[in-house]
Amino acid sequence: MARAVSTRRKLTMTILVWLVALIVFFPILYTIITSLKTEGEAAAGFSMLPSFTFESYAAVLDQQDYFRPFFNSVVISIGSTIVALLIAVPAAWAMAFTPTPKTRDVLMWMLSTKMMPAAGVLVPMYLIFLNTGLLDTLLGLTIILTLVNLPIVVWMLYTYFKEIPVDILEAARMDGATLGKELVYVLLPMAVPGIASTLLLNVILAWNEAFWTLRLSTDDAAPLTAFIASFSSPQGQFLAKLSAASVLAILPILLLGWFSQKQLVRGLTFGAVK
Amino acid sequence: MGSITLEHVNKTFGGHPVIPDVSLEIEDGEFVVFVGPSGCGKSTLLRLIAGLEDTTSGAIKLDGVDVTDKGPAHRGLAMVFQSYALYPHMTVRQNIAFPLKMANIDKAIAEQKVADAARVLNLTDYLDRKPRALSGGQRQRVAIGRAIVRQPKAFLFDEPLSNLDAALRVNMRIEITELHQQLKTTMVYVTHDQVEAMTMANRIVVLNAGRVEQFGTPLELYKSPANRFVAGFIGSPKMNFLEGAAAGKYQAEAIGVRPEHVRISRDAGEWQGKVGVAEHLGSDTFLHVHVDGVGLQTVRTGGENDYHPGEQVWLSPEPGRIYRFDRAGQALR
Numbered sequence: 001m002a003r004a005v006s007t008r009r010k011l012t013m014t015i016l017v018w019l020v021a022l023i024v025f026f027p028i029l030y031t032i033i034t035s036l037k038t039e040g041e042a043a044a045g046f047s048m049l050p051s052f053t054f055e056s057y058a059a060v061l062d063q064q065d066y067f068r069p070f071f072n073s074v075v076i077s078i079g080s081t082i083v084a085l086l087i088a089v090p091a092a093w094a095m096a097f098t099p100t101p102k103t104r105d106v107l108m109w110m111l112s113t114k115m116m117p118a119a120g121v122l123v124p125m126y127l128i129f130l131n132t133g134l135l136d137t138l139l140g141l142t143i144i145l146t147l148v149n150l151p152i153v154v155w156m157l158y159t160y161f162k163e164i165p166v167d168i169l170e171a172a173r174m175d176g177a178t179l180g181k182e183l184v185y186v187l188l189p190m191a192v193p194g195i196a197s198t199l200l201l202n203v204i205l206a207w208n209e210a211f212w213t214l215r216l217s218t219d220d221a222a223p224l225t226a227f228i229a230s231f232s233s234p235q236g237q238f239l240a241k242l243s244a245a246s247v248l249a250i251l252p253i254l255l256l257g258w259f260s261q262k263q264l265v266r267g268l269t270f271g272a273v274k
Numbered sequence: 275m276g277s278i279t280l281e282h283v284n285k286t287f288g289g290h291p292v293i294p295d296v297s298l299e300i301e302d303g304e305f306v307v308f309v310g311p312s313g314c315g316k317s318t319l320l321r322l323i324a325g326l327e328d329t330t331s332g333a334i335k336l337d338g339v340d341v342t343d344k345g346p347a348h349r350g351l352a353m354v355f356q357s358y359a360l361y362p363h364m365t366v367r368q369n370i371a372f373p374l375k376m377a378n379i380d381k382a383i384a385e386q387k388v389a390d391a392a393r394v395l396n397l398t399d400y401l402d403r404k405p406r407a408l409s410g411g412q413r414q415r416v417a418i419g420r421a422i423v424r425q426p427k428a429f430l431f432d433e434p435l436s437n438l439d440a441a442l443r444v445n446m447r448i449e450i451t452e453l454h455q456q457l458k459t460t461m462v463y464v465t466h467d468q469v470e471a472m473t474m475a476n477r478i479v480v481l482n483a484g485r486v487e488q489f490g491t492p493l494e495l496y497k498s499p500a501n502r503f504v505a506g507f508i509g510s511p512k513m514n515f516l517e518g519a520a521a522g523k524y525q526a527e528a529i530g531v532r533p534e535h536v537r538i539s540r541d542a543g544e545w546q547g548k549v550g551v552a553e554h555l556g557s558d559t560f561l562h563v564h565v566d567g568v569g570l571q572t573v574r575t576g577g578e579n580d581y582h583p584g585e586q587v588w589l590s591p592e593p594g595r596i597y598r599f600d601r602a603g604q605a606l607r
């Protein structure tokens with residue numbers, strides 16, 4: 001009897017999980033389907049059955065250089081992640097292991113910068129970039145992405161570091177480790193899963209960031225977000241080509257996410273299950 | 275060498291003085307135990323010696339050299355933590371070798387030292403395991419191994435046995451005592467368990483609310499406690515205290531008599547009472563006797579006796595075994 005109930009429960013849960021997964025995944029799925037349609041089909045209305053043509057891909061790659069924005073995306077997402085980690089590891093270490101009464105406030109303040117609408121500082125940022133010559137440069141985009149994601153990186157690392165028993169760091173100090181050696185031999189190796197997930201998540205966030213990258217780049221430094229946007233034209237039929245461009249832009253990060261999903265899940269649920 | 279001197283050490287956490295003013299002289303090669311109830315500041319005092327906490331005021335000297343402003347890495351002390359604090363990402367071998375690596379000791383010499391330490395601690399077969407694959411007792415040994423490899427000036431232990439089960443605790447107690455006899459290095463050992471303190475220490479520091487109540491050998495503390503707190507803390511079962519008329523007869527505010535120094539009789543004695551609970555340990559029996567007008571008293575008698583609950587009995591203290599205390603709890607001599 002109990003077994004029958006639990007089987008039915010399991011079945012319901014399985015169906016529910018699949019349903020939710022499908023809903024979440026649906027926009028990406030429909031983008032892929034649309035990218036395999038002709039422009040006529042794409043404009044015709046909702047349909048899950050494309051004619052499986054690759055003409056949109058051919059047109060997109062013919063019309064625009066794919067490699068350049070791809071390269072730019074790689075540089076700014078990986079570059080900004082590394083810079084953010086270099087700043088955030090010591091910051092999170094300090095806050096996790098030598099907290100002061102104000103540490104919580106500092107963390108909240110950092111997070112609060114994420115609550116402000118980015119459009120609010122668009123004009124000043126644009127002017128700063130313009131005047132310093134950072135506009136449309138990879139350096140400029142790397143800096144802005146570092147700043148945008150830094151609060152999240154600090155928060156994630158802080159949470160992981162909090163999980164490390166302070167006794168172990170004190171043991172290292174008693175064993176004669178100086179600050180640098182304590183970081184390199186004890187803290188970092190223990191924090192590797194957390195740091196790896198932070199790194200992955202941040203690369204993904206930086207890769208997908210569109211607000212700033214679109215507005216602070218035009219040409220030379222334009223990443224894949226700009227590549228997608230360039231196919232959204234006000235006249236003519238463009239839905240299939242836009243979809244094909246989107247698929248090309250998200251494919252690398254989708255693959256990265258797929259291959260690192262174990263690490264990501266482990267890192268994001270670190271401490272929650274133990 | 276490893277003498278430790280504390281001079282008027284004060285530690286205040288957020289305005290609250292946890293250690294008001296402690297001065298101590300720990301001699302080279304001594305096994306000193308800090309004992310006291312939970313929260314009395316034992317760990318804080320040990321961590322001040324270790325350098326893991328900064329003193330608010332006062333000075334700490336090692337071998338006569340002022341180390342108050344030196345960090346833990348530069349004091350040359352080794353510590354064993356209650357949680358063992360092993361490095362989870364390293365093997366047992368790497369754990370034990372870590373202090374040597376930090377001191378840039380030659381690899382070949384380090385390997386030899388690790389092998390020696392492992393042999394002494396019966397860890398040779400486990401050198402390539404990670405800490406998580408070890409039992410509690412083995413983890414404790416690794417923590418000790420990590421402490422002994424590099425011949426520190428002194429060892430600091432913070433309740434190292436409290437996570438072990440009772441039987442293992444007794445074994446490790448003996449092992450640590452033997453280790454001290456072999457190494458003859460200064461050891462400072464923190465515990466809340468007065469049995470551990472009595473059995474292991476050369477000298478005991480009894481702490482209460484951050485103050486040193488008494489510093490002396492186990493037998494000194496047992497035979498002549500400085501005050502009521504020490505008298506009640508040292509010895510098991512606890513000393514019996516009597517106040518009022520029973521104490522006034524001895525010109526004291528309160529008197530104390532240990533359960534092993536109370537005689538019991540059916541016929542005559544100083545205090546009359548009724549037997550309550552009898553705890554039979556085999557070797558001994560602890561009788562809890564309700565004494566009229568005084569309260570519950572514990573009597574330690576032989577393992578085989580025929581007193582049973584409800585029986586009327588007489589108790590009397592052995593002559594010369596009465597401890598007298600004044601109103602402030604200080605011993606009257």
Ligand SMILES: Nc1ncnc2c1ncn2[C@@H]1O[C@H](COP(=O)(O)OP(=O)(O)O)[C@@H](O)[C@H]1O
Pocket residue numbers: 287288292310311312313314315316317318319
């Ligand atoms: N880092 C700290 N911040 C504030 N109070 C502390 C800190 N460490 C210890 N205390 C306080 O100091 C007192 C003594 O603590 P501790 O030395 O750990 O006692 P014990 O080891 O004897 O149980 C306790 O009241 C504890 O709350």
Ligand SMILES: [Mg+2]
Pocket residue numbers: 316317318433
């Ligand atoms: Mg403690």
